[in-house]
Each structure stands twice: as structure tokens, then as C-alpha cells.
Amino acid sequence: MADPSALLRARLAERAARVARLDGADAWVARARLAVAVGAVAMAVLVFGTHALHARWLALPAAAFLALVVVHDRVFHARDRARRAVAFHQAGLDRIEGRFAGHGTAGERFTDPAHPYAEDLDLFGPGSLFELLCAARTRAGEDRLAAWLRAPADAAEVRARQAAVRELAPRLDLREDLAVLGEDVRAAVDPARLAAWGEAPRLLPAFVVPAALALAAAAVATAWAWGAGYGPVPFLAALLATWAFGRALRDPIARVLGGAGRPAAELRVLSLLLARLEREPFGDPRLLRLQQMLGVQPKDGGRASARIARLERLAARAEWAHNQVFAPVAFALQWTPLHAALVERWRAAHGGAVRGWLEAVADLEALSSLAGYAFEHPADAFPEVVDPGAEPRALLDGDAVRHPLLAAAVANDVRLGGDAPAVLLVSGSNMSGKSTYLRTVGVNVVLALAGAPVRAARLRLTPVQLGATLRIQDSLQAGKSRFYAEITRLKQLMDLAGGRFPLLFLLDEILHGTNSHDRRIGAEAVVRGLVARGALGLVTTHDLALTELAGQDGALGNAHFEDQVQGGEIAFDYRLRPGVVGHSNALALMRAVGLRV
Structure with a gap:
């Protein structure tokens, strides 16, 4: 496939040149209309003032003016379409270069704090995955894309979507034509009301x-x-x-x-x-x-x-x-x-x-x-989505997985299920990349099960139901502490684990709102309870006592992120390594901001 950036830049330059030509045509027609209007006034003076001309001569400037009005209207419409084409290609370049946040459709109306992973993975809102993906011109199209991101599809459905996406990816002319249609398409159509009107008695x-x-x-x-x-x-x-x-x-x-x-x-x-x-x-x-x-x-x-x-x-x-x-x-x-x-x-x-x-x-x-998205990111791979019966249990296996919303994201592998542990306990120091790793895995699974390519060299997975505790907040209005909100979400995930698809859980700093004794007992009960229901998962923790859970059987494994102190400053490489982290950087970070410890 041709370089999408180069192709978009060439087309952008061509459309911008067309806008410039139509601006010139607009100015020319405006001057012509003014000239015809002045000529009509002069002719009216000759007709009614001096009677040098017959009144029927006034039909000539009138006809010319009407013709110019029609031409001017066509110029306006052509220029509007050309400007929208410029915006379309510029938006494509912005997405490729990571400048899309705040310029597209962010999908805030789909935000739902009760959803098991949407807020945790930044699916909606400014700079979100939805804003990166969405090119829909109707409310129905937005609703459908959001639904695909909010719920997994089975393997056959995902493969069918992938085949359609592959055929559509090179059709830049089609996407441009859809983008330059009347600007009021999205706002004007209410699909639920329109369908109800059609079906009413x-x-x-x-x-x-x-x-x-x-x-x-x-x-x-x-x-x-x-x-x-x-x-x-x-x-x-x-x-x-x-x-x-x-x-x-x-x-x-x-x-x-x-x-x-x-x-x-x-x-x-x-x-x-x-x-x-x-x-x-x-x-x-x-x-x-x-x-x-x-x-x-x-x-x-x-x-x-x-x-x-x-x-x-x-x-x-x-x-x-x-x-x-x-x-x-x-x-x-x-x-x-x-x-x-x-x-x-x-x-x-x-x-x-x-x-x-x-x-x-x-x-x-x-x-x-x-x-x-597939056209603009040709290096992204389409995942292999495996039917559940083809594997003895749920599977997530990927190479060089990166976050699609982070331009400079570091690639890491993910191995869960199959011959690998069902759960990976991820330890590491502050700011080393643990939470970002969970989000990276989660958002690529969302892309995979929506039918899109993923930001990875390779990804193989069975359909899974995602659930996460990456962005759990307390609520003053609801009278809920952060800990209570977390255990409520954990109960929700436990229920989801018994659903149609195996659960993939992403638990960030599990139960860190309670004491270490209760955390150790509670975390083990939750994680092993989820594994017993066929779930896969990633669990991050600062509490190294929790990493001891992996030593009891092969279902749980350890991995970590680490940092190095270089010249008095902390440096991170954001690389996932096997085993348990060997040190903490909390005191060094406190000293770095001026705290005396």
C-alpha cells in the first residue's frame, strides 16, 4: 500500500489549490454581478430618463444577472465541498501524526461510569480511541461504532468485519465523498425517531x-x-x-x-x-x-x-x-x-x-x-481471532504491542493463556509503565474485537469480555469511597466472568485502599476466583507480598518494569521484564520534588 501520509499530502495540496481557484472564481463572479448591476442602472436611466432605449433592453442585464446568480451559487457549493475535502485530508494527517485530539467526534455521550472498561481505557472523550477512529456522518453510524467498541463480537463476526475493512481500506475516494456531503448529516438524523415514524400504524x-x-x-x-x-x-x-x-x-x-x-x-x-x-x-x-x-x-x-x-x-x-x-x-x-x-x-x-x-x-x-484507521496505519496488523473451541482455554498472545493513542509508545509483548500463565502479576516502581501497559493491552483487545487492525506486530486471541479497575474514583455525592467503588467493580467483573466470553481483567494496584494483610487475602481470593472461572488477567501492584502468589502454581506468573538512577535522575525504559522488581523508587521521587526524607 502507498504511503498514506504522502498520498494525503498530495491530495490535500490538490484540494487546497481547487479552493484557491474557486476563491478566484467567486471574486470574478462577484465583480461581474456588480458590473451587470451598474450597467442595468445605466440602462434604466437611458430607458426611463432619456427614452433613448426601449424598455425591453432591460431584459438583457436582468437575464445576465440571474445567470450570474446561478453560477455564483454553484461556485459557493463547489468551494464548500472543496473546503470540506481539505478538512478531510488534513484530519487524516492529524490522526497519523497524533494531532487529532479535540478536532474530531469525541463521543462524550457514550461515556458511562458503570461500563466495565470504557472509562478505564479512554474509549470516549477528547483524545480518545473513538475520536481517533470515528468518521461517521450520521448518529446511527456513531452509535454502531461505539457499540462495537463497548462490547466484544464472536470470532466469526470479527473475521467478517475484518474482510470488509480490508476491502474498504484503500477506497479513499469513497471516504472523501462521504465526508464532503452536506454538513448537517450528523445533526439532522435521529435514527430511533425516524425508524419509529416509518413503522407507526x-x-x-x-x-x-x-x-x-x-x-x-x-x-x-x-x-x-x-x-x-x-x-x-x-x-x-x-x-x-x-x-x-x-x-x-x-x-x-x-x-x-x-x-x-x-x-x-x-x-x-x-x-x-x-x-x-x-x-x-x-x-x-x-x-x-x-x-x-x-x-x-x-x-x-x-x-x-x-x-x-x-x-x-x-x-x-x-x-x-x-x-x-x-x-x-x-x-x-x-x-x-x-x-x-x-x-x-x-x-x-x-x-x-x-x-x-x-x-x-x-x-x-x-x-x-x-x-x-487501517489505511492510515498500514503497519498495524490484523489480529488472528481464534474460535474458542480451537484452544483449550482463553488465549491472548501478542508481539510488540503498543498503545495506539501514544505516538512514542514502547512496544511490549503479552502472553496470557495457552502455555503461558493465565494471570501476570506486574510489579514495578512508580511511573515505570505498569498502568500504561494494562491500557495498551486493553485498548488493542478492543480494536481487535471490533474488527480493526491492532498496534502490534502480531496478535492472536480468543474473544474475551474486558473488565478493568484502572480509573476507579470515589464519589462524594454517592457516599462511596475509592475502596468501595473498587470492590463494587470487582464484583461486577466476577459476574462478567460467568458470561458468554471469558473475562480479561486488568486490575491496577488491586485493593491498595486497605491494609496489607487484608489486601493479600482479598487479592488472592479475587484473582484465583476469576481464574477458576476461566478468566485471563493482568494485575499491577506495589505490594511485593502479592507477587508471592505466583509461586504456588503455574496459573500465575510475575513480570515487572524497572528504572535506573542516572546522574541523580530517574530514567525509565518502559520495558516489561520477567520476574519481580528488585527495588522501589518512591524515596528517590520524593527527594526529586524537594521532600526531605
Whole structure:
């Protein structure tokens, strides 16, 4: 694959040059409009002041001005798209170079303190994994990507996502096209409300369309009869019947048209995405299946974008009845009841498909987000996700694993399960990298089980349910200490260990909020209880007494991070080593900040 940075820079320069050309065109058209306006004023003086010209000459500057207005509008739209293309490529470079924090969609609405690992692994918020990944243009796409990060998938599902991501990764043109669509796509579409509108029961009976057409025909016929000399009485009777019909159905008609306005607008926005996705040639079975959900195989009314276009036209024509000039004609022709019934007919025929369209768009956008990440990080490996039956127990085995949110992260291996210990007790001095190691392992497992490549040379794993205690906080409002919050989370993890997938637990400074005696007993009970349920895990500790747990059997092993004092300063290499750490740096750190100890 070509160097993504070089490709993005080349395309960025090309799009920036296009913006500059369109800025020039904007200035040229603006000057031309001004010149035409001045010429029109001069011509008006000749026409009305000196009568040197006939008034019909004013049609020339008027036509020229209207033409320039149309051209100017096209220049504005083209420049907006070019500017969004510049922003798209710049965002890609920022992600590659680690400058993305605060510039993307951070997904704060998905933050949940009760989730077993989301906050611990910085999945959401500024500078988060979600912000690094997310390129979705709709709320449904954001929801789907967040769901994939918040819960593991089984091996078959992960492999299917990987295949789709591999096919989408090189399709930079597709991702650019999706990025430069109307700016209001994300804000405008509420997937839950839109799907509920499509599936709601009908409000108008089926006879409304033939009845409205019959009344409209009667009005036209009696108006013609009146003009032919048969008198106004039949026409007035037809109008009275029209009024009575509309009066009887006034409330349901108002609910239909009042309720259709926002869905029609939301679907119009969604159709921008659908139309682009419909014409992309896919070969992957999952992508083809999603494309078929959009109606790309002509059936049941054709493509989703074409069906939406019909609803747009109905909603737009229904608004004509509010025009004061057209309103009398609309009344006689049963315009409003007829279009309300046609909207209901559309909803009856296609409303049930709206949820499927949203589902397809959500999946395609989530896959496209992961594909963008894969394209921008070609050195990252796709993990091998193993079916649980292929291994005697849960497995996590990786080489040179690094944190995807840390540009200068040091690579370390991870070995859990299989022939390696199920649990690794990680000791080490302060600031040596223990917590970062847990986060590195955890966030790469999240990427792996979402279907993305991982920041590692190699990773092989069975599907696991993550759980962590890396960011446990006390709560003054809830009256919970840090220790109570931790043991509550540990109980949650114990329950998760009996779930669909084996648990991978990441316990940072386990039970450090209590005395060493209780910590030793409690930590051993928790860790061995989790192992007995088939869990894998990493446990960090400053308490070297806990490292003695590894000596009792092969299920637990020891590893450590260490530091060196060089020239009176503490240096870290952040390398994981086997065994137990041999010294502490707490006193040295205290002296380094000026404490006399």
C-alpha cells in the first residue's frame, strides 16, 4: 500500500489549490454581478430618463444577472465541498501524526461510569480511541461504532468485519465523498425517531385516495359545466362535499403531514449517503449484503435513495397548498387530503424499510471508520481471532504491542493463556509503565474485537469480555469511597466472568485502599476466583507480598518494569521484564520534588 501520509499530502495540496481557484472564481463572479448591476442602472436611466432605449433592453442585464446568480451559487457549493475535502485530508494527517485530539467526534455521550472498561481505557472523550477512529456522518453510524467498541463480537463476526475493512481500506475516494456531503448529516438524523415514524400504524384509511380523486374530478367537471352555461349549483355542491370531506379528516390529515415534515427532511439528508453508497462496487459478501439492504438490487420500488426522492416530492408538493395564489385551486382539487394519503401510502409501502436503511448505513459507516484507521496505519496488523473451541482455554498472545493513542509508545509483548500463565502479576516502581501497559493491552483487545487492525506486530486471541479497575474514583455525592467503588467493580467483573466470553481483567494496584494483610487475602481470593472461572488477567501492584502468589502454581506468573538512577535522575525504559522488581523508587521521587526524607 502507498504511503498514506504522502498520498494525503498530495491530495490535500490538490484540494487546497481547487479552493484557491474557486476563491478566484467567486471574486470574478462577484465583480461581474456588480458590473451587470451598474450597467442595468445605466440602462434604466437611458430607458426611463432619456427614452433613448426601449424598455425591453432591460431584459438583457436582468437575464445576465440571474445567470450570474446561478453560477455564483454553484461556485459557493463547489468551494464548500472543496473546503470540506481539505478538512478531510488534513484530519487524516492529524490522526497519523497524533494531532487529532479535540478536532474530531469525541463521543462524550457514550461515556458511562458503570461500563466495565470504557472509562478505564479512554474509549470516549477528547483524545480518545473513538475520536481517533470515528468518521461517521450520521448518529446511527456513531452509535454502531461505539457499540462495537463497548462490547466484544464472536470470532466469526470479527473475521467478517475484518474482510470488509480490508476491502474498504484503500477506497479513499469513497471516504472523501462521504465526508464532503452536506454538513448537517450528523445533526439532522435521529435514527430511533425516524425508524419509529416509518413503522407507526396508518392514520388514514385506504379509501382516501380514490375518494379525494373522485371529489377533485367532480369539482373540475362541475366547474366546466358552469362555464358551459349549466349554472353554479353543481359546482357549489361539489365544493361543499369537498369541504365536508376535508373537515371530517382534518385531524388525521394534520397529524400525517405535520409528522411527515421532519422525517422527510431527515431522509433527504440520509439519501445523500445512500445515493453514494448505492453506486459503490463491492465484492465482499458483508458489504454486498448491506448494499442490498439499501435496495441496490432493483426490487420493491427500487433503490432507497429513489424511494426517498418520491417522499421528498410528496412533502414538497403538499406545501404548495399554503401558497395564497394556489390555495383555492388546492382546495378544489383535494390537494391536501390527496397528498396526505399518498404520504401514508408511501409509509405503508416503504416505512418498514427505514430501519433497515439505517442499520445498513450504521454498519457501513462503522466499517468505513475502521477502514480509514487501517489505511492510515498500514503497519498495524490484523489480529488472528481464534474460535474458542480451537484452544483449550482463553488465549491472548501478542508481539510488540503498543498503545495506539501514544505516538512514542514502547512496544511490549503479552502472553496470557495457552502455555503461558493465565494471570501476570506486574510489579514495578512508580511511573515505570505498569498502568500504561494494562491500557495498551486493553485498548488493542478492543480494536481487535471490533474488527480493526491492532498496534502490534502480531496478535492472536480468543474473544474475551474486558473488565478493568484502572480509573476507579470515589464519589462524594454517592457516599462511596475509592475502596468501595473498587470492590463494587470487582464484583461486577466476577459476574462478567460467568458470561458468554471469558473475562480479561486488568486490575491496577488491586485493593491498595486497605491494609496489607487484608489486601493479600482479598487479592488472592479475587484473582484465583476469576481464574477458576476461566478468566485471563493482568494485575499491577506495589505490594511485593502479592507477587508471592505466583509461586504456588503455574496459573500465575510475575513480570515487572524497572528504572535506573542516572546522574541523580530517574530514567525509565518502559520495558516489561520477567520476574519481580528488585527495588522501589518512591524515596528517590520524593527527594526529586524537594521532600526531605
